[in-house]
Amino acid sequence: MKSYCLGPLCICFCVIFILNSCSTATPKKVHNVYTVEIKQMKFQPAELVVQKGDTIVWINRDLVAHDVTEVPDKTWTSSPIPPGKSWSLVVSQSADYYCSIHVVMKGKILMR
């Protein structure tokens, strides 16, 4: 008689334990990777909305070298990216940037 009562009880405990585990688990944060093409002497797209921890990859598809440099303080820079090469950055804050070789080329990172 006792064994009949313990069976459903154990099942109930297991179900509660499983449900409880699911509800309290922290969802794993997914970081996205975005691509900015440098072509026709432009950053394409020129403006990108991302989340903290996302990665942006700049690919130089032009004939000439470019760089990606934060403005106004130059807190980070890619250094020259030769044609066909790329450079990436993990975003920690919003920033304006430009190409310090071709100062009229500008871009923007907006962090949500």
Place this chain on the structure above:
Amino acid sequence: MKLLMNCKVLIASVIACSFMFSVPVFAQVNKLSDAEIASVAVVANQIDINYAAIAKMKSKNSDILRFAETMASDHKAVIDQAVALVKKLGVTPKDNAVSRKLMSESEKTKRMLRSKSGMAFNKAYIDNEVAYHKAVISTVEGLLIPQANNRELKDLLQNVVPTLRTHLEHAIMVQNEISK
């Protein structure tokens, strides 16, 4: 009366100059072959590298020096691409009326630039860069692209135009900066 005469001379000079710059270099040339177009492309890029070399020797202005550095590296990159393409196509760049005219004009300009110093040099250099890039864009779009037969040569010329436009925009920015 003398003032009126001076004004007339000035107006005539301005009209003559504006006509000179507005008439494209290709107005009187015959159709160019791909080998001749390749020559014009290489010469036009080399001329601006030569101007940049003079600027790097004569100027101390950081905007001018940075611009000159960009001109030297970008135009060298374009020449490298053009040379790689003509090698691939088995074409030998051929001297012609347009490349000869560009070269002879550039000799005069180099003499003019070498005769100046300080702020006068900076102004002369950047004014020339603005005028030169306008003329080259006009030549590439109005003569070289329409007359190029080979698809890859045409594509290369079309890809160079945004670079030239960016150089022009940059030159105008520096021109405004140094005239303040």
